[in-house]
Amino acid sequence: MSDPMRSRASLRTAVVREVLQDALERRAEATGRQALDVLDTGGGSGNFAVPLARLGHRVTVVDPSPNALFALERRAAEAGVADRVQGVQGDARGLFDVAERGGYDAVLCHGVLEYVDDPAEGVRNAVAALRPGGVLSLLAAGLGGAVLARALAGHFTEARQALDDPNGRWGTGDPVPRRFTADQLTALVEGAGLRVGAVHGVRVFADLVPGVLVDTEPGALDALLKLEAAAAELAAFHSVATQLHVLGETRGTSGA
Structure with a gap:
């Protein structure tokens, strides 16, 4: 029998994980470095950090919650990647009190812009943490x-x-506190000096489908995952997505 919680979690993250993994693979190929440095702002208990560490990357998670960071430490240890995951307490506004400016191949800014006082400043700080050729993964409520x-x-x-x-x-x-349209998010990314590489709608259908169908119908989860992936890149569905994902790319060189 499938795990219902895992099923719902995979629906929430599958599209973003695939896009991010592809972006990191391109970055690794461009730099010749298989182990990249990733900064996860507001990364909480490691929903993205731990899987990225399993791929061999070094991940720094910045989060204001001590409880979340404690859960991150435990989760990373259980996954055998504690040596590749570092948790530090902080927030987007004071990011460079705890993180290195210009020191990361990728920055994740997931579920952060909804809560900061100044979303444009939050994006600018995330971009300032990137190395030339780095990528920004921005996920926010739609x-x-x-x-x-x-x-x-x-x-x-x-x-x-x-x-x-x-x-x-x-x-x-x-x-x-705040939600966004795709145009608003792409404007924030471009305003911070990045090129928009891709825009995806996330959880277009998943939050509307009764959970019992996903949890009990044979093959329903895989079919819904494929439907979400197919709709994610279509602009027609961005306007009804629960979340929006924007991949931003720096305009500098892609080398190390």
Whole structure:
């Protein structure tokens, strides 16, 4: 029997992991270094850091939560990659108090921009941590997905409020401080001096499909994963995705 929690987790991360892994493979080939230096801002307990370390990369995770960093340390040890994962307490605004400026082949900024006071500053700091030729992986909450979810739940007034609100919030009880459109995220990336390499919609269908179908129907998880991957690159689905992923590439040389 499949693990329901693992099934749902794979739906949330599969598209981003594949895009990121491909980008790191290209970076490794360009530099001749198989072990790259990765900075994961807001990386929490290591959902991306530990798998990247398993691929042989060195990952520094910056997160404001001591509990998350403790969970990261335990998770990395259990995976046998404790020597390739370092957790440090900090946040995006004071990033260079704990991280090296211009010292990383890739920077992950996942689930961060929703919570910072100044998203543009957060992106600029992430970009400043990159080496020439490095890549930025930016993942943030999508406005359209929230509007669609509230409407399908019958909360039409909240759906309209999210649509009209400058931060994409559906009300005072909304736990997400800010949501983005694909255009807003690409503008932030380009404004920080990067070229947009790709834009993907994440969790286009996964959050709308009843969990019981994914957990119990034979072959449903694999089929849904393939559907998510196929829709991710299509701009028509970016406007209804729960999350949006932007891959930014520096304009400098791609060497070490």
